[in-house]
Amino acid sequence: MAARLFEAARNGDAVTLAAYVDAGVPVDLCNDKGDSLLMLAAYHGRTDVVQALVDRGADVDRLNDRGQAPVAGALFKGEDDVVRVLARAGADPYAGHPTAVDTARMFGREDLLPLFGVDPETGERTEPS
Structure with a gap:
């Protein structure tokens, strides 16, 4: 069953995942690499799944292995849409390695940093967290 849930996260099946989490499956369920349902959905651009998991209390800063x-x-x-959902949910742009700030700067996506209260030029917080 777990494999099916991880596939649902990758493939964007928000309805199935929400139903299983609502029935008691841990919202922060992880695979053998430490990838949570949220990580898989975020990486594969499944905005609806990310939002459904966030709405059910998923740890937006849970690091994989x-x-x-x-x-x-x-x-x-x-x-970008997933980044916006995670920013609204309070994701820490300095969590993990590389951080979201480092990644945005590496790939020329500094335009997204203000979503986290981070100055695009300096990489420092512009607002209190």
Whole structure:
């Protein structure tokens, strides 16, 4: 069953995932690499799944076994809508390695940093967290 849930996260089946989480499946369920349902959905650009998991209390800063955060994965893949959902949910742009700030700067996506209260030029907070 777990494999099916991880596939649902990758493929964008928000209805199925929401139903299973609502029935008791842990919202922060992880695979053998430490990738949470949220990480898989974020990396694959599944905005609806990310929102459904966030709405059910998913840990937006949960790192996988490689120390990567969902928001950095979404930035790396160019999934702007997912980045916006995670920013609204309070994702820490400095969590993990590389951080979302580092990833945005690496890939020329500094335009997204203000969503996190981060100055695009300096990479420092512009607002209190």
